[in-house]
Amino acid sequence: MAKIISVANQKGGVGKTTTAINIAAGLAKSGRTALVIDVDPQCNATSGLGVEPAQRHPLLAGKPLSETVAETSQPNLFVLPGSQSLADADALSASNRQRASTLRQQLTGELSRFDYVFLDCPPSLGQLTRAALGASAELYIPIQCEYFAMEGLSQIIELARQTKARDNHRLEIGGIVLTMYDPALDLANEVVGEVRQYFDETVFESLIPRDVHISEAPSHGRSVLDYAPRARGARAYTELVMEVIDRE
Numbered sequence: 001m002a003k004i005i006s007v008a009n010q011k012g013g014v015g016k017t018t019t020a021i022n023i024a025a026g027l028a029k030s031g032r033t034a035l036v037i038d039v040d041p042q043c044n045a046t047s048g049l050g051v052e053p054a055q056r057h058p059l060l061a062g063k064p065l066s067e068t069v070a071e072t073s074q075p076n077l078f079v080l081p082g083s084q085s086l087a088d089a090d091a092l093s094a095s096n097r098q099r100a101s102t103l104r105q106q107l108t109g110e111l112s113r114f115d116y117v118f119l120d121c122p123p124s125l126g127q128l129t130r131a132a133l134g135a136s137a138e139l140y141i142p143i144q145c146e147y148f149a150m151e152g153l154s155q156i157i158e159l160a161r162q163t164k165a166r167d168n169h170r171l172e173i174g175g176i177v178l179t180m181y182d183p184a185l186d187l188a189n190e191v192v193g194e195v196r197q198y199f200d201e202t203v204f205e206s207l208i209p210r211d212v213h214i215s216e217a218p219s220h221g222r223s224v225l226d227y228a229p230r231a232r233g234a235r236a237y238t239e240l241v242m243e244v245i246d247r248e
C-alpha cells in the first residue's frame, strides 16, 4: 500500500514543491514507485515535472486515476497533474471531512501500486491542505532557513494535531525539512540551531542548500536529481531520501 505524505506549509516559496518533487525523484531512483499529486492550482509540481496541467482536476474528473497519472522523464516517477481551474479548487476543497475521506479512498484504492504518494499542497491552511492532511499518513514541513522561519509553524502543527484528533488518527508529523540553507549566513545557522533545539529529531539531518541547479531544474521539466545529479542540491536531496528510507 502507498505511503501518503502531505508536503505543506502555509507560507509560499519555502520549498514545498521542490521538496515533493525531489524526494519523490530520489525514491524513484532507489527503485520505489513514487507519485506526486498536484493539489495546488498553481500547478508548479505538474510543470516542474514536464507535464501540462489538466483541464479538470483528475481527482474530480470521474475517470480512474490510473488513466490520468502521467509519466515523467524519470522511470518510476509519476505525477497526477493539477488543474488551474479555480472552480476545481473550490470543488476539491468543498466539505472538508467528506472530501478527505473520498480522497483517502481514491488514494488507497486506486493508487495502491505506488510505494509513495506525495501531496504537494498550496500555500495556505485552507480546505485543500486540510483535505490532504485528512488523507495522509504523514506531514512533511519544509521551512526556509531565514528570518521568520519558525513563524507560522505552530499553526500548521496545530492543524495537524486537530486533524489527527478529529478525522485522521494515524496522521504523524513525518519531518521538518530545512531548505535554502546558506552556510555563509550567520542567520541561517542560527535558524538551523533554533529549529533543531525546538523540534529535535523531528527535523531531518540533511540540510538542503540554496543551489541554482535546484531552481533551474523545473524549467527543464525535471527533478534536480535528473537534471544535475552531481550538484550540491541533488546530493543533499539524495541524503534526505536516505533518511526517508531509514524511517520506513
Ligand SMILES: Nc1ncnc2c1ncn2[C@@H]1O[C@H](COP(=O)(O)OP(=O)(O)O)[C@@H](O)[C@H]1O
Pocket (backbone or CB within 6 Å): 011, 012, 013, 014, 015, 016, 017, 018, 019, 044, 123, 179, 180, 181, 208, 209, 210, 211, 212, 214, 215, 216, 218, 233
Ligand atoms: N534549495 C533551493 N535552492 C535554490 N532555489 C530553490 C531551492 N528550493 C526551492 N528553490 C526555488 O525557490 C522557489 C520556491 O520554491 P517552491 O518549491 O516552489 O516553494 P513552494 O512550493 O513552497 O511555494 C522556486 O523558484 C524554486 O525553484
Ligand SMILES: [Mg+2]
Pocket (backbone or CB within 6 Å): 016, 017, 018, 040, 044, 045, 120, 121
Ligand atoms: Mg508549491
